[in-house]
Amino acid sequence: MQKMELESFSPxxxxxxxxxxxxxxxxxxxxxxxxxxxxxxxxGLTSVDVVLTNPRAVALGRRYAEMDLNRCFxxxxxxSPLTESSVYEVRRAQELNAQLGPKGSEAAVDLLIDLHNTxxxxxxxxxxxxxxxxxxxxxxYIKNKMSPLPVRAIDVGVPISDAYxxxxxxxxxxxxxxxxxxxxxxxxxxxxxxxxxxxxxxxWIQEFNSGCTFEAGEVEVFTVVKSVDYPRxxxxxxxxxxxxxxxxxxxxxxRRGDPVFLSFTGExxxxxxxxxxxxxxxxxxxxEKKIAFHLGQKTxxxxxxxxxxKN
Amino acid sequence: MQKMELESFSPxxxxxxxxxxxxxxxxxxxxxxxxxxxxxxxxGLTSVDVVLTNPRAVALGRRYAEMDLNRCFxxxxxxSPLTESSVYEVRRAQELNAQLGPKGSEAAVDLLIDLHNTxxxxxxxxxxxxxxxxxxxxxxYIKNKMSPLPVRAIDVGVPISDAYxxxxxxxxxxxxxxxxxxxxxxxxxxxxxxxxxxxxxxxWIQEFNSGCTFEAGEVEVFTVVKSVDYPRxxxxxxxxxxxxxxxxxxxxxxRRGDPVFLSFTGExxxxxxxxxxxxxxxxxxxxEKKIAFHLGQKTxxxxxxxxxxKN
Numbered sequence: 001m002q003k004m005e006l007e008s009f010s011p012x013x014x015x016x017x018x019x020x021x022x023x024x025x026x027x028x029x030x031x032x033x034x035x036x037x038x039x040x041x042x043x044g045l046t047s048v049d050v051v052l053t054n055p056r057a058v059a060l061g062r063r064y065a066e067m068d069l070n071r072c073f074x075x076x077x078x079x080s081p082l083t084e085s086s087v088y089e090v091r092r093a094q095e096l097n098a099q100l101g102p103k104g105s106e107a108a109v110d111l112l113i114d115l116h117n118t119x120x121x122x123x124x125x126x127x128x129x130x131x132x133x134x135x136x137x138x139x140x141y142i143k144n145k146m147s148p149l150p151v152r153a154i155d156v157g158v159p160i161s162d163a164y165x166x167x168x169x170x171x172x173x174x175x176x177x178x179x180x181x182x183x184x185x186x187x188x189x190x191x192x193x194x195x196x197x198x199x200x201x202x203x204w205i206q207e208f209n210s211g212c213t214f215e216a217g218e219v220e221v222f223t224v225v226k227s228v229d230y231p232r233x234x235x236x237x238x239x240x241x242x243x244x245x246x247x248x249x250x251x252x253x254x255r256r257g258d259p260v261f262l263s264f265t266g267e268x269x270x271x272x273x274x275x276x277x278x279x280x281x282x283x284x285x286x287x288e289k290k291i292a293f294h295l296g297q298k299t300x301x302x303x304x305x306x307x308x309x310k311n
Numbered sequence: 312m313q314k315m316e317l318e319s320f321s322p323x324x325x326x327x328x329x330x331x332x333x334x335x336x337x338x339x340x341x342x343x344x345x346x347x348x349x350x351x352x353x354x355g356l357t358s359v360d361v362v363l364t365n366p367r368a369v370a371l372g373r374r375y376a377e378m379d380l381n382r383c384f385x386x387x388x389x390x391s392p393l394t395e396s397s398v399y400e401v402r403r404a405q406e407l408n409a410q411l412g413p414k415g416s417e418a419a420v421d422l423l424i425d426l427h428n429t430x431x432x433x434x435x436x437x438x439x440x441x442x443x444x445x446x447x448x449x450x451x452y453i454k455n456k457m458s459p460l461p462v463r464a465i466d467v468g469v470p471i472s473d474a475y476x477x478x479x480x481x482x483x484x485x486x487x488x489x490x491x492x493x494x495x496x497x498x499x500x501x502x503x504x505x506x507x508x509x510x511x512x513x514x515w516i517q518e519f520n521s522g523c524t525f526e527a528g529e530v531e532v533f534t535v536v537k538s539v540d541y542p543r544x545x546x547x548x549x550x551x552x553x554x555x556x557x558x559x560x561x562x563x564x565x566r567r568g569d570p571v572f573l574s575f576t577g578e579x580x581x582x583x584x585x586x587x588x589x590x591x592x593x594x595x596x597x598x599e600k601k602i603a604f605h606l607g608q609k610t611x612x613x614x615x616x617x618x619x620x621k622n
Contacts (some may be wrong), residue, residue: 020589034575061599062373182430182493184595188552188573234398237344241499247592264345284495288372 004216004304009095009134011308012110012172012205016049016100017198019072019115021166022285023057024183027194028115044206049109053096053166061184063285064089071116074164078103093166111135111171113201115194118179119284120293121248124151124193127175129163131155135172137214137306141204142197142204149193152251152294155223172304180248183284213307221261222251222277222296229290231261231269239263242282242292250279253296261292315527315615320445322619323421323516327360327411328509330426332381334368335494335598336344338505339426353454355517355595360420364407364477367399372495374596375400381425381506385475389414396551404477412480422446423481424512426505426523429490430606432559435462435504438486442466446483448525448617452515453508460504463562465590465607466534491559494595524618532606533562533588540601542572542580550574553593553603565606572603 017035019028035050042048046295052058054066065088070077072093082091101108116127122204124146136153143151154177160168176197181190208214230238240261241247246254254260254271260278261269276295280286283293328346330339345360350365353359363369367376378400383389383404393402406594411526412419427438435457437450447464454462465488471479478484487508492501519525541549552558557565565571565582571589587606591597 030575063548119496180493182491182496182595183594184494185430186549186552187558187593188555189558191552191575213606218525238341241497241502244499247498247500264341264502282496282498287495 004302006213007133007304007306008309009300010110011209012046013108013209014047014049014111015043015205016051016109016112017115018053018112018166020052020058020101021114022052022063022068022116023054023065024061024063025115025181025192026115026179026184026186027117027178028278029058029189031115031194031198045204045209046201046202046205049100051100053114054089054092056092063183067189068100069093069172070165072164073097073103073166073168074162075103077164096166097169103169109170110172111201111205112167112173113198114173114175115164115198116175117183117190118177118280119182119241120179120250120279120281122137122152122177122250123149124180124197125177125279126151127154127156127167127177127284128221129156129158129165129168129173130160131210131301132172133304133306135174136219136221136301136303138201138204139174140217140219141214142200143219145200146193147198149311150251151197151221153221155221155299157224196242200241207306208306208308211308216305218301219301219303221299221301222279222292223299224296225274227291228260229296230292231263240267240269243268246278246281246293248281250281251277254278254286315613317524318444318615318617319620320617321421321422322520323357324520325358325360325420325422326513326516327362327420327423327481328426329362329364329385329423329477330383331363331365332425333367333374333379333427334365334370335372335374336426336428336492337490337495337497338428338501340369340490341497341502342426342505354513357513357516359513360411362411364425365400373416373544380404384408384414384477385473385481386414388475394410395550396413398557405480407477408480414480420481421483422512422516423478423484424444424483424509425477425486426509427486427488428490428492428501429591430493431475431561432491432592433463433590434460434490435508435563436465436488437462438465438467438478438488438588439532440467440469440484441471442612443483444615446485447530447532447612447614449512449515451528451530451614452525453496453511454530454557455599456511457504457507462508462560464530464532466483466532466610468535488506504525519617519619522619524616528615530612532610532612533567533590534610535605535607536587538584538602538605539571541603542574551580554579557589557592559592559602561592565589571582574591
């Protein structure tokens with residue numbers, strides 16, 4: 001393995017911790033409320049913004065009021081003129097972009113983390129838009145500290161210019177997904193995993209800002225390759241569920257011939273095509289998006305050592 | 312044990328199988344749709360009505376459109392005059408009562424079963440309004456056939472005159488609750504358990520109608536004694552989740568001092584008062600009803616032998 005050059009980054013002086021982007025994913029809502037109650041505004045020398053991002057959806061107990069807020073941070077939505085009839089979430093996206101961004105500008109928060117839940121059995125996952133050495137080092141730190149609990153990284157594979165989700169507003173950013181948890185339900189185990197992941201992120205930042213160098217190393221990342229829809233009849237109705245052998249087995253390599261769906265009349269549908277890793281298996285919110293699961297490829301990245309840039 | 316007299320009941324000539332009473336409890340929705348596709352209208356000599364009860368809530372993917380349909384079958388709601396501004400679910404309750412009832416009349420279906428899901432780890436449960444030898448025999452039959460899978464009976468403890476839920480419209484009736492399953496999600500394991508429970512109910516009816524006598528025996532029933540709310544702050548916000556030792560442990564006897572809640576700041580709240588059995592632990596829909604779990608008492612009933620009444 002070739003020796004990699006030290007990469008340096010500006011200190012992480014501002015962090016935003018966001019929850020409630022999807023109003024029925026309750027862990028983030030309550031982590032944020034708890035941090036607000038504790039009046040967390042600074043950790044070490046880093047100032048921290050704690051934001052409940054979609055209060056209307058939280059009050060409704062739904063993913064969103066009018067449209068998915070986490071699809072509203074594209075350049076098109078952020079620059080669309082607001083009118084009386086503008087969708088609530090587009091308005092809210094522009095407010096959040098003004099508060100925490102603007103996206104792509106020097107004024108944006110250094111790091112934005114957005115807290116999500118999934119009904120899939122995915123444990124703790126960090127979701128990235130683009131590969132970024134700083135956030136992958138945070139990932140590696142969290143993974144090592146939380147071991148043997150599995151922590152995984154997912155590269156959503158959307159170029160930052162097309163990025164439509166909240167974490168793209170920060171200079172660096174990622175979403176933390178923890179599951180399985182039903183929408184509208186709060187589980188202690190999931191709450192504790194989420195809280196621990198946020199705390200470890202803050203710990204890493206403190207170490208980084210104090211001048212530590214984080215050594216070179218390897219990390220594995222799952223990159224989304226494609227999505228698979230449920231089998232459907234002519235009217236568009238689904239005709240099968242996720243097969244019991246796939247259900248709850250996110251990240252386990254799918255080989256050709258492995259069962260993926262079980263129809264309501266008892267027939268098994270097998271996996272065809274490339275051997276890939278499934279995740280977001282049976283995620284509630286993806287029914288309306290016509291996604292039964294994503295398939296991804298596992299890639300190993302060589303991380304360069306990183307440290308803080310000295311002025 | 313004293314010998315019990317044979318009880319006889321009229322044949323079960325009409326059955327209604329209902330699903331989608333809560334639009335986001337998907338197992339019943341898809342069991343009903345599948346039975347409608349298969350054009351199930353008769354099993355043996357028993358005519359079967361298969362009804363999607365709250366299509367508007369199903370289309371919305373929510374528990375209900377305007378109010379909980381399964382609280383609309385009280386005598387007050389069923390007799391309230393309909394106007395332009397009547398709530399959708401009250402209107403629907405009256406339509407269903409006309410189609411499957413009227414409640415308390417000779418015209419009502421002989422047996423009404425209503426299919427539900429819970430986010431609690433309750434396996435298969437049959438919910439009853441009042442003790443009824445015929446339906447308890449069906450319960451015992453299902454329990455024996457599905458063993459070692461646990462099947463339990465819950466007596467909701469509401470007198471039939473106050474009964475507000477759909478199954479009260481039939482001459483006999485019960486709800487089938489299967490979980491854990493997130494709202495808005497369909498799991499193959501839960502689907503198969505629900506389908507099997509419905510099929511066994513039909514099998515029992517065929518045996519009963521053909522003249523079989525079902526022998527005397529014992530069954531255990533959990534009777535709701537009280538409900539427990541989450542700890543809350545002055546503003547009414549919850550301050551704790553179900554404790555990990557209680558989560559997923561529905562029906563395990565709670566003793567004094569057992570942990571029941573874990574606060575967001577890490578404190579454990581212990582069970583006080585009588586030793587009872589918890590169920591519907593962390594049921595999603597009960598957050599708005601301010602119920603963290605129900606507590607019930609386990610009672611053993613001596614079932615008399617039953618057979619069909621001969622004319």
